[in-house]
Amino acid sequence: MKKIVVLTGAGMSAESGIKTFRDAGGLWEGHDVMSVASPEGWHKNKELVLDFYNQRRRQLSQVKPNKAHELIAELEKSYEVSIVTQNIDDLHERAGSTHVLHLHGELLKVRSTQNEQLVYQWEKDLLHGDLCESGSQLRPHIVWFGEAVPMLDKAIEITASADLLLIIGTSMQVYPAASLIHYITDTTPVFFIDPKPAIHASALENLTIIEEKAVSGMEKFIELLPF
Structure with missing residues (x-):
């Protein structure tokens, strides 16, 4: 075959x-790409990053x-x-x-910030305070710029x-x-x-x-x- x-x-x-996230101005849904898709953006403003991917996840459920x-x-x-x-x-x-x-990576998965082998299926909003089984914050299971x-x-x-x-x-x-x-x-x-x-x-x-x-x-x- x-x-x-x-x-x-x-x-x-x-x-x-x-949407193809990045428009002609280099923005993703109105955000600078590095603010929502880089380790630096994550460390600077976790709430912004979590909200960005929560919105993407909600959109995915509607298409x-x-x-x-x-x-x-x-x-x-x-x-x-x-x-x-x-x-x-x-x-x-x-x-x-x-x-x-x-x-x-995959939008419907999240992983531990301390152990990238701990990956979980995830279809709801991911919030600050959602932890892996080892007690570390969960993050989107996405390959960000610089990773x-x-x-x-x-x-x-x-x-x-x-x-x-x-x-x-x-x-x-x-x-x-x-x-x-x-x-x-x-x-x-x-x-x-x-x-x-x-x-x-x-x-x-x-x-x-x-x-x-x-x-x-x-x-x-x-x-x-x-x-």
Whole structure:
């Protein structure tokens, strides 16, 4: 069975109603990114960070997977499919995909500030004073700017195993996620779905660019599947 590896970013979930956090001014929902997504921001104002992710968590409960999520899940009927996503939402899972690696963490999980191995499923608001079993404050289970990306090696391993690489809704300009494309072979077909693709067609030997949003792009991809 052929293996399709799918790399997804914010554009994947945009048509579900989840905003691509960073706007043209570099703000996330009106906040400077470093104030809500860095260890420094956390230490400076925990309440602000907790409120920011509580709002994201509430928003997530109000949206559904879009057709692009569903089409990716349906690929599992005919192919081995692994998803490496930069998204912290659970829309791939809710659409039915069974092999999803979250490179930047998960919104519906929290972890201990003292022991990162203590991770808990969490769907309600996270408050100051919510503690892990060892008595330490819990924080969002998110990889913030300046922190290591613990799932990167696994993501590299998955990407390197691809018979076909599908990239959706990510600029592939932000590292370390952008580095994943360097781990496929020269002959691996790459399909890049993005309404404003930042990768030029000449950048890779086997690159097909589909200048569409996620849903219409996935519909075209299904038609173009080479095997």
